[in-house]
Amino acid sequence: MSDDFVLQKISAFKRDKLGSIESNRVRRAGRIPAVVYGHGQEPAHISVEDTDLQNLIKNRERVFEIDLDGQVEETMLRDIQWDTFGNHILHVDLMRINASERVTVEVQVRLRGTSPGVTSGGVLEQPLHSLELDCLAHNIPDNISIRINTLEIGDSIHISDVEVPRGAKLHHPEDQVVVHVIAPKGEEEVVATEEETPEVTAE
Structure with a gap:
């Protein structure tokens, strides 16, 4: 500014x-x-x-x-x-x-791009739709843009990956998930069933 x-x-x-x-x-x-x-x-x-x-x-x-x-x-x-x-x-x-003092505000998250993981059948989940931002009052952004065009199934974007305006900071743990792509529930259930099935050895 x-x-x-x-x-x-x-x-x-x-x-x-x-x-x-x-x-x-x-x-x-x-x-x-x-x-x-x-x-x-x-x-x-x-x-x-x-x-x-x-x-x-x-x-x-x-x-x-x-x-x-x-x-x-x-x-x-x-x-x-x-x-x-x-x-x-x-x-x-x-x-x-x-206007030159610091304030804490809720800023909406805006996802940009298309996740290849979603294209291949994954499910996009967004635990955080807004973020608590500390910044100068006259530097409050309209939204916080996050690109998801590299997210494959199993990938996540954490607070530590989010870019904010210079001098601003987020009031969230760095390891908190903002958005991730998970496998379809059907696939998750199959994997879980396979892991829970005991191995049978012929006598």
């Missing part, structure tokens, strides 16, 4: 009244209820323009500034609550931060 990195800024509006009825009124006005917390300060109940928030999400901006009555704070999008169909945002949680 370059030194001239500039955060996006959106306007925020204080919410004096709380509750579901008031939240629905805010949404009808084209805004999204939100709460800002962290840095040892009291949580602040605010709302932000729906279009502003949608643009941030579309551009994958997780760290941005909010302007509340002239007071500007750096925040990070921590949680989004969607409606049942995943079409409309109902509420968001924002955490106060300093």
Whole structure:
């Protein structure tokens, strides 16, 4: 990230009244209820323009500034609550931060390529679909990409094999499996049966 990195800024509006009825009124006005917390300060109940928030999400901006009555704070999008169909945002949680400080976040794993082991009949298993990453707030990646195009049956990718942004680190044991390819269950059962069958010697 370059030194001239500039955060996006959106306007925020204080919410004096709380509750579901008031939240629905805010949404009808084209805004999204939100709460800002962290840095040892009291949580602040605010709302932000729906279009502003949608643009941030579309551009994958997780760290941005909010302007509340002239007071500007750096925040990070921590949680989004969607409606049942995943079409409309109902509420968001924002955490106060300093964009140059380190944060710990959950980042989704994105598998790339095709495993030759799967092509030949193996089964792909992914125990970890997201990873806990420690990094600078303005360097949070959209996802962690893992290539699986060399995985044969019996091969695994562990935490120690995962590449992360420079200066970042993962909060997982290095020997923990992220993704692996196993033999089909039918083959596993045949192997197990063969191993369990006692050897019979003719008298």
